[in-house]
Amino acid sequence: MPHADNDVGRRAFLARIGVLGAAVAAGSLLPGTATAAPRPVRAAGLTDVVAALRPVLAELARDTLNGLVVMTCPGPDAYSRAQGTPRTEPGALEARATDFLIKALDEYVPFPDQLATPLTQSLATGLSGTPLPSTLLDLPLSSVRTLDAALRTLLENDDTLPLSSVIAMLLNLVATEVNPLALGGAFLSPFARLSYADKCRVFEQLEGPHAGLVALLDANLPEPLRASVSGVLRFVAGAVLEFAAYGSSCEWAVFDRATKTISARPVGWQLSGYQPHGVVHGWDDFLGYYQGRTKVENV
Numbered sequence: 001m002p003h004a005d006n007d008v009g010r011r012a013f014l015a016r017i018g019v020l021g022a023a024v025a026a027g028s029l030l031p032g033t034a035t036a037a038p039r040p041v042r043a044a045g046l047t048d049v050v051a052a053l054r055p056v057l058a059e060l061a062r063d064t065l066n067g068l069v070v071m072t073c074p075g076p077d078a079y080s081r082a083q084g085t086p087r088t089e090p091g092a093l094e095a096r097a098t099d100f101l102i103k104a105l106d107e108y109v110p111f112p113d114q115l116a117t118p119l120t121q122s123l124a125t126g127l128s129g130t131p132l133p134s135t136l137l138d139l140p141l142s143s144v145r146t147l148d149a150a151l152r153t154l155l156e157n158d159d160t161l162p163l164s165s166v167i168a169m170l171l172n173l174v175a176t177e178v179n180p181l182a183l184g185g186a187f188l189s190p191f192a193r194l195s196y197a198d199k200c201r202v203f204e205q206l207e208g209p210h211a212g213l214v215a216l217l218d219a220n221l222p223e224p225l226r227a228s229v230s231g232v233l234r235f236v237a238g239a240v241l242e243f244a245a246y247g248s249s250c251e252w253a254v255f256d257r258a259t260k261t262i263s264a265r266p267v268g269w270q271l272s273g274y275q276p277h278g279v280v281h282g283w284d285d286f287l288g289y290y291q292g293r294t295k296v297e298n299v
Helices: 004-016 019-026 046-072 078-083 097-107 113-128 141-155 163-178 196-207 211-218 229-249 267-272
Strands: none
Touching: 004 019, 004 113, 004 141, 004 163, 019 046, 019 141, 046 078, 046 097, 046 141, 046 163, 046 196, 046 229, 097 163, 097 229, 113 141, 113 163, 113 229, 163 196, 163 229, 196 229, 229 267
16 A cells, blocks of 8 residues: 555645646545545546546646636636736637637647657656645545546546646646645636736746756656656747637637638637728828829839
8 A cells, every 4th residue: 555645745746736626626536525524435446537537637627728828818707817917808718719729739739749748757757746735635545546546547648638638737737836825716727826927937937947847747757758858848838828829819719610701700800900801991101202293204
């Protein structure tokens, strides 16, 4: 049986990447864990827990990426308010930028396997974690071992865990390092709870990258993948922000693929004042020929 200290470490890591809180909020992964009064946890096979974990991770990823896309295009939504930059005009969520980002990450695989695999393996090896105060963690240790095993099973199989979930867990991990108070609060994910300034600090550490973070993710990787995480982190940090900004500005959310037309005015058009039909009224920059001339004689 694993030592209790190892269980606390696993539990701490699960909390930091957001899985613990999302599982508790879902209330369906391990029956009895979401109630106020502790109750015995019903025995569940690992296959059952893996199946239950997938929708939990999907919701965690969506919540995390909601907090990401509003960095590039805030609006009147709760995530923009939480980061301290609400706006009255529509923003990333109204443009369905989160849907665009998830689809891009999970279906079009913009991150090559040689970049995604080290990151996924690093998160799997990171399940040893680092201890946190037990008051922050509310699943019994026996449940954590099952949850830990289920997550490792998903992380070690590229076919079963969407890349959006891996990116979300990475953002949440760094979020708890930037601000440990992000372990609790509104929303499912630690990253979504951060202020705009703290979110920027997360990306600063990813692009830096932070030596401690690299050590945590890189320590147990086999050669030749060791020391590759630094470059992966820089790539991820830039790519997800670019995709978030593009998804907020483009016509993807309202484009009808059957008719090759748009069904509504895109958010990007509203924000930019784009006029796709008729005369586009510009500035009267050209007022005539030089020095009042009205015509030019052929020479």
